Amino acid sequence: MDGDNGGPALRGRRVEQDALDGLLRDVRAGRSRVLVLRGEAGAGKTALLDHLVGHARAVRVSRAAGVEPETEIAYSALQQLCAPLLDHLPALPAPQRDALGTAFGLGAGDPPQALVVGLAVLGLFAEAAAERPLVCVVDDVQWLDRMSEVILTFVARRLDAESVALVCAVRGPGDESILAGLPELRVAGLPAADARALLDSVLPGPVDDRVRDRVVAETRGNPLALLELPHGLTPAELAFGFGAPSATALVGKVEEGFLRRVTALPADTRTLLLTAAVEPTGDVTLLWRALDRLGVGPDAAAAAEAAGLVELGARVRFRHPLVRSACRRSADAAALREVHRALAQVTDPEQDPDRRAWHRAHAAVGPDEEVARELERSAGRALARGGRAAAAAFLERAAELTPDPKARAARALSAAHARFDSGAFPEASELLAAAELGPLDPVRKAGVERLRARIAFTLDRGRASGPPLLAAARRLAGLDLAAARDTYLTALGAAVHAGRLGGDRRRVAEATHEVPPGDEPAGALLTGLAAWTLDGYAPAVPLLRRALAGLTAEADLGLLWLTGPVSHELWDDVTWHRLTAPAVGFARTTGALSALPTALASRAGALVVAGRFGEASDLLDEAAALAQATGQAAHPFAALTLAAHQGRELPAAELVDAAVRDAEALGEGWLLGMAEYAEAVLANGLGHYPAAVDAARRAAGHDDLAVVNGALAELVEAADRAGDTTSATWARERLAERTGAAGTDWALGVQAVADALAGPPGQAEDRFREAVGRLGGDRLGLPLARARLLFGEWLRRENRRADARAELRAAHEAFTAMGAAGFAERAGRELAATGETVRKRTGAGLDELTPQEARIARMAAAGHTNPEIGAVLFLSPRTVEWHLRKVFTKLGVTSRRELATALRDR
Structure with a gap:
């Protein structure tokens, strides 16, 4: 029987065919679709793909398949899929065009990063689909080379409004991580009646019904098995051989049938x-x-x-x-x-x-x-x-074929570095062990130790990573001092992360004295952090400040995971912005995407303190998209801080609970401190002062980097509002030890607030006014707004309503503009108590925007082009344009200039 496209009809696949036909209709209508056909070998996935291609009228089709011998050839399947579309390559932005050309060997250039290649493929699909809807079909995904799989997974998660369908077939059940999280269509065995009919078409002669039923049952309706297993067998063999119980997997049985024929x-x-x-x-x-x-x-x-x-x-x-x-x-x-x-x-x-x-x-x-x-x-x-x-x-194969032991060890070490860079950490560890079997000179021994330390810390930044890092640092001390200091710094960082859950920070800091101090950035930072651990806050401040002064975002991007928190610890907003502002752009433009999650989170943290919540949220969304695409997740400290200040109780509490669970599972006490600090901020914003006292006291009870300063400030405020004078006084005095040593306007401004709340009553007004003066400027918008809120609350309690209104109005407007809902409501209540009517911003139109649309609107209003927005949000420029059209409609504007005005007005 023939299908309506002239090919053979598929038995028992009406549901699957309808799903594929619906996918084609959506793509022709301008929407993008992704579908993964997942089923065991022989289930009929390829036949369904053939059906899709046969019915893909009025669309362009590009097809590729994974081949087992090609699994180690980078981009081989992706190049096969993209080859018919390369006439659209000139339409891509130059960085993407160059990256894709280099990946496919069409030209020379720097090694392209996976996400840049991913954006290029996404753009290539979109450009091709602009002429005619595009259907991309990829079979046997389980045998794709790793880079092709990574890029196609990335593209699949970003397709939206390009008129592109990406349909992949992968063998399963098996490795469910392949194309995980994408829409799936499970291809199971045929229904019993269809399976019997298919079997009858290939049986060598009449077969007893019980034999037929046994064959259908054992094959579970697998079409290929039904066609191949009886091949060359007599009815007797079918009855007495095939029907016998067997532990052999179905795939093995089908392959055995082919093997007999071969x-x-x-x-x-x-x-x-x-x-x-x-x-x-x-x-x-x-x-x-x-x-x-x-x-x-x-x-x-x-x-x-x-x-x-x-x-x-x-x-x-x-x-x-x-x-x-x-x-x-x-x-x-x-x-x-x-x-x-x-x-x-x-x-x-x-x-x-x-x-x-x-x-x-x-x-x-x-x-x-x-x-x-x-x-x-x-x-x-x-x-x-x-x-x-x-x-x-x-x-790896080169090392196996190398006759000279010394050269073999060197190649094994190079292979280990490549395995590490590709994310294959267990294989990298095995190759390091192989490298150590051969003679290694001191430099390569240092290389083995450093890579082993990097693997340990990458896999676990909690308590488990500290001891092996310290051991590696000690072994490196006699081989390479710079490498030793760098590894000691990582070990000390691991102890900082472990914190109360097992990080022996003092022991690691004492061990750093086994190597002489170094002037390189890692060495200077190591000296400062060791002093911070062993000698206390005040003696460490000048050493840490000197270390930060010698750093740049470009040269020291790899240290940002520590330098961001250290800047916060020193109340050094100037350095925090100096290091984080260019870091994100530098990581993007140079392709240093392994450092991009940290750069995004660090910059977002600085923007939260500046009161620029929308921009911080955009960066954290980008980090989330990056984690989805690559598995590289940013540390959640910035997300915790932002959620707490936004004041939406349920989502913030859920984020805190998740952080606590992760901290306990990973042995990361530092994250526990971050979560407790976020709890305190959230509770203070909502006016739940006893809960804020409890959370802030827990956070302040451990000397966690970049946590204690904020926890003490929250404790002063919460304890003062809760009437806990003892706790407020203790926190104020301990805070003064730190703010006095730091001496920055940020530090002294926060201390002035604490003194106004918990110091001599006669000095309160002067101290509040000092705080407002010191916290002015565009880097400290959040602490300034909070100082004005507290000052206004104090003035109202002093019955100075007119003066209170001025401070509370400024605080309310600032919090509302930021999106700090909890603190805005608190300021609004206080402002209403002074007799002023609080007008809430309606935000007409803006509330209708999705988070994705809001991010795109802000970036467009700031002057970014569609390709620039797409590169940041991992979208095709055509999807950005589609979202912008929806934004224009919702806000009632017709141009980007009007968009910027609408966003400011609302």
Whole structure:
């Protein structure tokens, strides 16, 4: 029976076909869709993809498939998918165009970062779909190279309004992490009636109904199994062999069926199939050239095609990927080496040097320095394209083939670095162990120790990472002083993170004296943090200030995870902004995306203190998108602080609870302190002063970096409002020890507020006025607004209503503009108590915007172009334009200039 597109109809797949037909309708209507077909081998995923392509009228189709031998070749599947669309490459922004060209080997350039390549592919799809809706089909995703999988996952999560469909098929159940979180269509076995009908079409003769039912039950309706398992078996064999209980997996059984058919073929035909299975590109010309080297002529193809295992047309196409694996399994090691050798001999060393090197590597019987050097060059080319996983595979095989122990250890170390960079931390650790088996000079020994320390800290910044980091630092002390200081700093940072949950910060700080102080940034920062731990706050201030003074965002981006909190600890808003303002842009433009989550969070924290909540929220949303795309999550301190000051009780409390759970699970006491501080801020804003006292006292009870200062200030305010004079006085006095040593306007302004609340009553007004004066400026908008709120509350209680109104009005307007709802309501209540009518901003129109639309509106109003907005929010420029049209409609404007005015007015 034929389908309506002229092809064979699919049995029992009406639901799946309807889903795919609906997807096509959506794409033709201008929407983007993503769908993952997930099912076991032989379930019919490829047939459903064929149905989709066959019905994709009035759209453009691009198709690719993962191939098992290509899993280590970076971007191989992605390049196959994008090749028909490259005529749109010139329309992309230059950085994206260059990155994609470098990744695909179309030009030379710096190694591209994955997210830049992802944005380029997203833009390429959008540009192609602007002419005609685009359907991208990718089969056998489980065999994609790692970079292709990463990029396609990123693109799938960002498609929105481009008229693009991305439909992928992946074998499952299995690794559910592949394309995780995307819309899925589970492809299960056929219904019983359809399964029996399909089986009847291939049975060799009449079969007892019980045998038929047993076959259907054991295959669970898998179409390929139903077609292949009975092949070549008699009814007796079906009844007494197939029906017997078996623990063999269904995939194994289907493959065994293919294996029986392969082994029954003539020797030359088996060689042809093996060569086609090993050659991943399906290049028929290359295949025949290799077969000629192996002494196999064209006549060998007839038996393979007659058996229905392969088609040799314009390209080689196996009936099913399991045929390919069955061919490989049917060959012994010697035959496999011969095939690789023949393929290496006929692969052009100029046009395709990496596949040639890979074939030569698999043809090698033992160590071979020439092949190892060729693989090393291939690794360099892979790194130049951003393919760290591919580079690691080349280097790992190169190490295995290296005859000289010293060179083998060096290559194993290089492979470990590449595995680490690609996120394969267990494999990196194994390669480090292999490197240590060979003789290493002191420099490479230092390299092993540093990388092991980086792995430990990357995997766990809590209590578990401290001891191995300290041990590594001590071993490095006799090899490389700069490396030792850098590792000691990381170990001390790990102890800071662990805090009350097991970080022995003092022991680590004492151990740092085993190396002489250094003038390099890490060394200077280490000296200051060690003094902060061992000698206390005041003696450490000048040392830490000197360390910060020598830092720049560009050169010291990798230290921002510590320098941001240290700036906060010193009440140094100037340095905090100096280091964080350029850090985000620098990380983006240079592709230092491993540092981007920290840069985003650090900058967001500084913006919260400045009272620029909208911008901070945008950066944290970007960090969340980055985490979704890459798994690199930013530390939640900025998100906690922002949520607490926004004053939305339920979402803030949920965020605090999540932070507490994470802190306890990871052994990160510093995060507990952050959560307690956020609790105190939230409770103070909502007027829940006893709860604020409890949370602030807990936070102030531990010497957590960048936590204690704020916790003490919150405790003074909460205790004063709760009538707890003892706690307020204690917190004020302890705060003075720190603010006096820091001496900045931020520190002294906060201290002036504390003195006004908990100091001599006769000095309160002067101290409030001093606080307002010191906290002026655009970097301290939040503490200024809070000082004016407290000053206004004090004036009202002094029955100075007119004066109170001026301060409370300023505070209320500032909090409202920031989005600090809790504090704005508190200020509004106080202002109403003075007799003034509080007019709430309606925000007409703005409330209708989604968070995504609001972010895009703010960036557009600030003058950013659609490509710039898309690069920050990981959207295609066409999706940005689509959102802007919706924003214009909701706000009743027609241009970006009107948009900026509307946002200011509202």
